[in-house]
Amino acid sequence: MASVPSMVPGRTPGLRVRVLPTGGARRITLHAIVHHRRAFLGAILTAIVLLIGVVGAFWTPYDPMTFNAGPAFSPPDLAHPIGTDVYGRDILSRVMAGAQVSLLVSAGAVGGSLVAGTIIGLLAGYLGGFVDVLLTRVVDIMLAIPGLVLALGIVTLLSPSALSVTVALIAVYTWQFARIVRSSVVAVRHRPYVEAAKGLGSSGVSIVFRDIFPSVLPVLIVQVATAFAWGILDEASIGFLGLGVQPPSPSWGSLLIEGRQYLYDAPWLPIGAGAVVVIAVLGVNLLGDGLRDIVDPRSGGTRS
Numbered sequence: 408m409a410s411v412p413s414m415v416p417g418r419t420p421g422l423r424v425r426v427l428p429t430g431g432a433r434r435i436t437l438h439a440i441v442h443h444r445r446a447f448l449g450a451i452l453t454a455i456v457l458l459i460g461v462v463g464a465f466w467t468p469y470d471p472m473t474f475n476a477g478p479a480f481s482p483p484d485l486a487h488p489i490g491t492d493v494y495g496r497d498i499l500s501r502v503m504a505g506a507q508v509s510l511l512v513s514a515g516a517v518g519g520s521l522v523a524g525t526i527i528g529l530l531a532g533y534l535g536g537f538v539d540v541l542l543t544r545v546v547d548i549m550l551a552i553p554g555l556v557l558a559l560g561i562v563t564l565l566s567p568s569a570l571s572v573t574v575a576l577i578a579v580y581t582w583q584f585a586r587i588v589r590s591s592v593v594a595v596r597h598r599p600y601v602e603a604a605k606g607l608g609s610s611g612v613s614i615v616f617r618d619i620f621p622s623v624l625p626v627l628i629v630q631v632a633t634a635f636a637w638g639i640l641d642e643a644s645i646g647f648l649g650l651g652v653q654p655p656s657p658s659w660g661s662l663l664i665e666g667r668q669y670l671y672d673a674p675w676l677p678i679g680a681g682a683v684v685v686i687a688v689l690g691v692n693l694l695g696d697g698l699r700d701i702v703d704p705r706s707g708g709t710r711s
Contacts, residue, residue, distance in 0.1 A: 434625075435625065435628060435698055435701055435702060439701045440697065440698075440701070443697045443700060443701060444697075445693045445694075445696050445697040445700070446693070446694055446696075446697020446698060446700070446701065447697070448690075448693055449689075449690045449691065449692065449693030449694030449695070449696070449697055450690075450694050450697075451690070452686050452687075452689060452690025452691075452693065452694075453687070453690040453691050453694055455686065455690070456506070456510070456683060456686055456687040456690060457510070459502075459503055459506045459683065460503075460506035460507050460509075460510045462503065463502075463503030463504050463505075463506050463507055464507050467497075467499075467500035467503045467504055468487075468497055468499055468500050469496070469497040469500045470500065471496065471497070471500040471501040471503070471504040471505075471657055472496070472655055473496065474494045474495055474496060475494070475495040476491065476495055476496055476497045476500075477491040477495050477497060478491065478495060479491060479492070479493055479494065479495045480492070480493065480669070480672060480673045481495070482673075482675060483675055487499065489502070489675060489678060489679040490673065490675045490676065492665060492666075492669075492673075492676060493665075493669055493673075498662070498675075498676065498679050499679060501657040501662060501679075502657075502659070502662060502679040502680055502683055504657050505657035505658045505659050505661070505662055505680065506659070506683065508569055508642075508652050508656070508657070508658040508659075509639055509642050509643065509646075509658050509659045509660070509684075509687075510639070511569070512569050512572050512573050512576070512638065512642045512651075512658075513576075513635055513638030513639045513642055514635070514638070515573040515577075516572075516573050516576030516577050516579075516580060516634075516638045516641075516642075517580065517631055517634045517635050517638055519573070519574075519577035519581075520576070520577045520579075520580035520581040520583070520584055520634065521584055521627070521631060521634075523577065523581040523584070523585075524580070524581040524582065524583065524584025524585040524587075524588060525584060525585075525588050525623075525627070527542055527546070527581070527582075527584075527585040527588075527589075528584065528585040528586070528587065528588025528589040528590075528591075528592060528623075529588060529589075529592060529615055529619070529620070529623075530542060531543055531546075531585070531589040531592075532588065532589040532590070532591070532592025532593045532596060532619075533592055533596055533611070533614075533615050533619065535593075535596075539589070542585070542589070543589065545582075546582045546585050546586050546589070549581075549582040550582050550583070550586065554579040554580075554641070555579075555641060555644060555645075557575070557578060557579055558572070558575035558576055558578070558579050558641060558645060559575075559645065559648070559650060561574065561575035561578055562575045562645060562650045562651075563650065567649070567650045567651060567652075567653055568651075568652065568653070569651070569652050569658070572642055572645050572646075572650075572651050572652075575645075576638055576641055576642070579641075580634050580637070580638070583630070583634065584627070584630060584634070587626055587627070587630055588623055588626075588627065591622060591623040591626050592615075592619055592623060594622075595619055595622045596619060600618060601614060601618050601619060604617075604618050625702040626702070628698060628702070629695055629698045629699045629702060632691055632692075632694050632695030632698055633691075633692070633695045635691050636687070636688045636691035636692045636695065639659075639684060639687045639688055639691070640684070640688050642658065642659070642660055643658075643659045643660040643663060643680075643684050644660065645660060646658050646659065646660015646661045646663065646664065647660045647661075647663045647664045647667075648660075648664075649661075649664060659680045659683060659684050660680075662676075662677070662679070662680035663677050663680050663681060663684075665677075666678075666680065666681075
């Protein structure tokens, strides 16, 4: 991809310095996503899951908390497309309502860890020296702890709830973002356009956010997609262990553990939540892989 010169303004009136853009990463555009098969398929699957969550916030076929909406353990039929549970609650309604919890927990975890990890990574990468060594060692230590084990420990300490799961996943994902951002910053902090900005007297904050951060952003977008998929899967895993949202409130994880208890009597119970988790994780992972191919100029094409 051809490099397009950009302008780095300094403090001297009327002075402009021509520099090359950061890194040569390709731009993520709607056109690029549509013409990349994996990214496009992932975007469609992700949109379906998000649509389920949005629609479930305003409408469900039955009240997901209402008992005896149909016969207990009713198999899938026209009235209840994926059946009812032991209390006669409509499973489809509970899957739609549970989407709000699962998606919001994942989005909150990714958003919080993105902010915290970006700040840590920018500080370590730009300042260097003792700060870099110290923060890098902390990141290495935290990444050495199995993520799900750390999350379960935090949720246990805070008591099971959607907020506790969100906080726990932030504590897990922050260090992944920090390492990626730090590596990206180290790769560009001595580039000519950064040195030019320093020579023109730009402040450190201005250099970090105006000259360095744009080169980190494409990598962050890909990591956000990956982390969102992990957030959905981890929320379901924690809920399956009984440490997530507590009954009778639905989430995909809690629906899976409810279905597991009656698997032999009503094998259709976990299918709804299980299927939507698979679709969500598959869709977001495909989208993330596609975005990586689009951003990385070494991928050899954007249509695979």
